[in-house]
Amino acid sequence: MNGAIQRILVAGFSTRHVVSSAVRAGLEVCAIDNFCDQDLRNLVFAYERFEELAELPDLIRRFCSEQKVDAVITTSGAEDLVNLPVPILGTDPAIASQFLDKELTQRFFEEHGFPVPARALPGVFPAMLKPCRGSGGWRNALVTSEEDIRAWESIFPGEPYLLQELAPGIPASVCCVADGNRAKAVAVNLQILRGSREARYGFCGSLTPFRHQMADQMRMMAERIAAATGCCGVLGIDFLVTDTSITAIEVNPRFVATLDTIERATGCNLVRLHIDACHGVLPEVIPEIRRTCIRQILFAPQDLTITSDLSHLIPDVADIPVPPASFEKGDAVISVYGEGENESSARLALDKTIRRVSQYIG
Incomplete structure (x- = not known):
């Protein structure tokens, strides 16, 4: 890691996962975030909350005038911001902008x-x-x-x-790190989707590793795609996979939402890999899978207010609401985790966590 980078700002719609990794990488971190959940607040030396993405550019400029920051890592909603007062650590906004548009991404794949x-x-x-x-x-x-x-x-x-x-297959993703010309696959993940109602295709969790007979082929294709994008640092490639086919779906030119399960399953640090890649250094070997980890986002079953601080449930939960926190039916409330030697034991651990949390959000 470049020793000159000591303090970073993580800015975007949701930042807690990147903030957590950056802190574990030994950095001092501040954040601008739409949620500013309890666990994020406990990790950063300063934070700012926003309501609308249009507020972000001015917020970042004001924040950097008040805080000493060496670089900014952008997450969802901030990938294509330009003219920021500190260097961007990651994909050039002009390149990222192409992959934020599904029509342009379709053309890229074609x-x-x-x-x-x-x-x-x-x-x-x-x-x-x-x-x-x-x-x-x-x-x-x-x-x-x-x-x-x-x-x-x-x-x-x-x-x-x-x-x-319509394309057949199971939703999956590959996390890569790239230096703008080359790429290395880090992990293959199962994507968990909402599966019902109007947001049935919405992301609501992941499992790492995704042990599938086409996993190696997904890795190789993801590396070719990521290298061709010109992206720099961590990015994700989404696929649909069957026993005989792989279909590319999206390029996500930012830190992946699967970060938590990847780091827990491998022990690697994605922010460290990201910074190294931005300086032209890719990992020589892929991280070894140590455990299986699953994350699931829980949604409010009805309108509710959480009055308890759920921080005592860490490390089995994240994205912890600041009490009192009110949610409408269907809102995302909290992330829960399960870990084990294999998928079966990880899912059993997840079910146990869900039962513990349900007494607060049931």
């Missing part, structure tokens, strides 16, 4: 010959509708008619979208 869902022909259903901008899959929708498309457009008026043919 032009480089990577397998990607074909564009749906007009009037051919079913199809997958994806907003061109947005992360986490929360607004993706399966449409079976023109009426479905019109209904989506009424909810998100004026929002550009991409229509793709």
Whole structure:
């Protein structure tokens, strides 16, 4: 790691996972975040909360005028910010911007010959509708008619979208580190999606490692994709995988949401790998899998208010609400974890954690 970097600002919609890794890497960390959960506040020397992403650029500039910061790491919502007062540690915003647009990402996959869902022909259903901008899959929708498309457009008026043919497979991802020209795969993960209601394709957790017969092929394809993007530092490539095929879905030019399960499963530090990659150094060998770890986001089963400090449940929980915290039905409340020697034991541990937490959010 470059010794000159001592203090970093992590800025974006959700930063706790990156902040935690940076602290474990021995850095002094501050954050600008949409949530500013209890565990994040306990880790940083300063923090600022925002409501709307449009506030971020001015907040970062003011924050850096008040705090000594060597560099900024951007997370979701901040990847394409420019003219910041301190150096960006990661992918150039102009490059990141391409992969924040699903239409441009589709063209990238097509032009480089990577397998990607074909564009749906007009009037051919079913199809997958994806907003061109947005992360986490929360607004993706399966449409079976023109009426479905019109209904989506009424909810998100004026929002550009991409229509793709349905592709088979299990949602998976590969975390890579890249130096702008080369890339190394770090871990293969199972992506856990919401699975119901209007946000059925929304990300709500991960399992590392994802032991699948196509895992090595996913690693190799992810390294080729990541190297071709020009991205720098940690990034993620999303796939759909079957026993015989791999389909590329997205490039995430930022720190991956699977960071927690990757670090717990391997013992590696992704912020350290990120900084090294930004200085042209990639890991010679991939991190060894030590355990299996699963993370799941819990959602409010009904409108509720949490009045207890749940910090005593660490390390089995993260993204801890600051009490009193009110949630509407369906809101994300807290992250829970399970670890074990294999997937079965990790899921048993996760179930135990969920039972402990449910007494506070049931």
